Amino acid sequence: MTDMPVEETEIIRPPRNQWLDVWDQFKTHKGALMGAAFFVFILLAVTIGPLIWTIDPTYIDIRARNQGPSLGHPFGTDQLGRDTLARMLSGGQVSVAVGVAAMALSLVVGTFIGVLAGYFRRLDGILMRLTDLFLALPLLPLLLVIIMLFRDALRSAFGPEGGIFILIVGVIGITSWMQTARIVRGDVLALKEREFVLAARSIGTPSHRMITRHVLPNVLSPIMVSATLGIANAIITESALSFLGLGFPSDFPTWGRLLFDSTDYLQQYPERVIWPGLAISLTVLSVNYMGDGLRDALDPRIRGR
């Protein structure tokens, strides 16, 4: 009998926040935790890094060209004497910015189409056919063609850097929304049959408020998982384009472009390709691990097991 009060206090715990549960589950996935830590490190490096490492990435010091690692240039210098560490930091800024911006664009398009297709039965058929058509497009060849053809026009309109940034973010965004749209549509279709949606509709909630108040918050978890995978995909695509020589120009480099430029000196300075390659690979790997952990953490069937 004396044990009873103790048991009772254990049963009525204060209600826990859902996001605390998610975080608890996320913490158990070691790879995801390390991935998140590394991604935060990369984000800090490319945002705060240039403030600490103040060498100008475009400063040409021809007498200090092709140097190996030293105290003044920890990653060495390139064929024009530009500091590799500074170029890595500014290149990372562009790479990560492209990744995040393209991911955001593809999420907005994908969520919009997915919600419309799932919520409005009349739009479902035509929007899903559109999604299937986009999935059947040969994306890499088409991206290459679009960039090659529209590069100069956009460059003259928005300047050499802005134009290519808009172009690359745009084409990656509008060619990678299909998976998000499919997943969101499936979830919305299932949500529509739930009682709370019926209750909300029975008190006369208009469609736009239904979507923003009841549907969107409930499809947040698949969207978050697509977001992480979208960043990885966008970074890889951008660096692939830059590697093929159709991405950012050499004086405004990204990691992919740095890797592409270094392959010319593969025989003499093989270590130069390692840094940008490693940066791309580790960033994508960490984001993918984060996505894996997030998927497990947001899945209520796995959580708490």
Add this chain to the structure above:
Amino acid sequence: MLTYTIRRLLIAIPTLLFISLIIFLVVTLAPSDPTANLPLSIPSEVRAQIRESLGLNEPLLVRYLLWLRQFFVYEPLHILDQAFGWSLATDDMQRILSWQTRSPVADLIVQRMPQTLWVVGTSYIIGVLIALPIGIVSAYRQYSWFDQVGTFVSMAGFSVPTFFTGVLLIVIFSVQLGWFPSIYDTTHEVTDLASFWVQVKQMIMPVAVLALYNAAQISRFMRASMLDNLNQDYVRTARAKGLSEQVVVLVHVLRNSMIPVVTVIALGVPTVFGGAIITEQVFKVNGIGQLLIIAIQGGDVPTVQTLTFIFAVLIVLFNLVADVLYGLLDPRIRYD
């Protein structure tokens, strides 16, 4: 099943037409001039005549329909003529000519195809052969050290882009160790054992890069699919009947787990051609992917259109194959 296949084939036709329209519009509406690369000394009247002879003054719809007729009627007839020595095509049936080489695009593709098929095809088969056992063992011994290592390698395999693994292999095996050539020599002919060995040596690195990438993706699917099946009731029943573990896993579970994996393998075939664009560029293999890159850089519109459309046909075709296979392999799926 047959009606389903026929229906899917019929749906594929408007899909392909739509894709061809997109490809046509993207390439045609772009602000680029095919005569821009010609010498500046050509007077502007002649330049206008060249543009006219290329058919650039016709309305868009006419150009699109003409291109379609060229692509779907004239080209196949010419290809059949070449293959069997017939004479179905008449002289006024113009072929799709590359603006760069002035030769039919189909001939260029025929020249480039064997290299791509050799390198990409071998790597895909090897990738599948590696992925299946890894996936099976990983799932059967879930959370063992083998599973941990396998999961990490497959995660790394599809996170690390092929242009980095390729360059890394070149740095290690060509520059440092000097074991393999870094450039794929297409003119090399296999005549005896020694030249065969040379061929193997130059194929090892590109094949390894693509095989790792493909194996990474397929082994993840294999593992997930095996895990789904290993907890099913029929597995417990099979064990309870006293079947050996080998039979349970390799016959009962494996056959059921292969259903989604086979479709994933089918779906992956066209993406391999796309992924090969980068690998071919790294190792200087002059296959289809490199042809596309050169054509894009040279503003060679017919070649770019044809190649992109062929990639699209491959994607639609293998989507169809995957869906039909899924229905054939899994009797629970009924499309009708």
